[in-house]
Amino acid sequence: MKALRCKQLVKRLSDYIDGTLDDSFCDHLDRHLKDCAPCEAFLRNLRRTVSVFHLQAQTAPARTLRERLRAKLRARKKYK
Amino acid sequence: MKESVADLPSENSLIAASKSGDTDAFDQLIRRYEDKIFRLAKSVCSGLPSDAEDVYQETFLTAFEKIGKFRKDSNLGTWLYRIAANLCWMRHRKRKREPFVPLLDDPARAGRAAAGDVKDWTFEPDEAAQKREIKETVRKALQELPVDYRLVLSLRDIERLSNEETATVLGLSVAAVKSRLHRGRMFLRDRLDAYMSGRSA
Numbered sequence: 001m002k003a004l005r006c007k008q009l010v011k012r013l014s015d016y017i018d019g020t021l022d023d024s025f026c027d028h029l030d031r032h033l034k035d036c037a038p039c040e041a042f043l044r045n046l047r048r049t050v051s052v053f054h055l056q057a058q059t060a061p062a063r064t065l066r067e068r069l070r071a072k073l074r075a076r077k078k079y080k
Numbered sequence: 081m082k083e084s085v086a087d088l089p090s091e092n093s094l095i096a097a098s099k100s101g102d103t104d105a106f107d108q109l110i111r112r113y114e115d116k117i118f119r120l121a122k123s124v125c126s127g128l129p130s131d132a133e134d135v136y137q138e139t140f141l142t143a144f145e146k147i148g149k150f151r152k153d154s155n156l157g158t159w160l161y162r163i164a165a166n167l168c169w170m171r172h173r174k175r176k177r178e179p180f181v182p183l184l185d186d187p188a189r190a191g192r193a194a195a196g197d198v199k200d201w202t203f204e205p206d207e208a209a210q211k212r213e214i215k216e217t218v219r220k221a222l223q224e225l226p227v228d229y230r231l232v233l234s235l236r237d238i239e240r241l242s243n244e245e246t247a248t249v250l251g252l253s254v255a256a257v258k259s260r261l262h263r264g265r266m267f268l269r270d271r272l273d274a275y276m277s278g279r280s281a
Contacts, residue, residue, distance in 0.1 A: 041200045046266075061136060073140070
């Protein structure tokens with residue numbers, strides 16, 4: 001019975017992380033997580049996934065690429 | 081003297097000036113958004129750096145061409161993200177069929193949490209080489225996902241748009257955004273698991 005509950009709750013973990021769960025379901029999940037170490041670990045890993053994904057994506061266009069874009073725009077008829 | 085925020089021209093005035101051909105105004109708009117558009121393009125065109133650079137450039141070239149049609153009641157960021165998303169879609173449509181996404185939120189697999197088979201991620205990457213390995217793992221994982229999943233993940237978790245904003249950019253329902261987001265995160269979690277729990281070391 002507990003396993004079935006875990007499976008159903010895992011589906012809602014993104015909503016839980018994002019704070020988009022309704023209050024009663026959120027309370028229900030809070031109570032479950034207090035008693036279920038694997039679900040709690042799973043939640044921690046999913047939160048880490050979101051932050052790792054965010055951090056590894058930080059980048060900016062190189063100066064040469066920025067300049068190439070400006071050069072192309074200048075070459076357009078309207079861009080005098 | 082350094083420009084303070086109060087001295088910066090409003091976005092609306094820059095859009096109005098761009099519509100009448102003021103190139104300096106359009107350049108200021110580019111400066112406000114180019115890092116965001118480039119990040120999105122890099123993430124969605126994962127593993128294809130020249131595609132990402134093309135999407136970045138094409139987004140602003142297209143925006144400049146179409147700025148005359150930009151409606152006052154629209155949001156410029158949303159509009160630019162939409163142009164970039166369409167360019168990503170067009171590129172990938174040309175390339176190949178979309179991969180199939182494994183159903184990681186399928187209870188049979190997600191239920192591993194219930195079976196106690198969940199390792200805490202104790203690994204804290206601190207060296208450049210480790211960070212590169214994580215980047216590589218994410219890059220490979222993204223390549224396995226269809227473009228609309230990559231777009232949802234990137235807009236939500238990299239650009240930090242809301243579910244509603246992401247739905248507006250992509251022309252999807254909020255429910256579809258939430259479902260793709262969760263499945264995408266579960267997929268990434270699965271692909272990062274071996275490395276982050278130290279099992280692949």
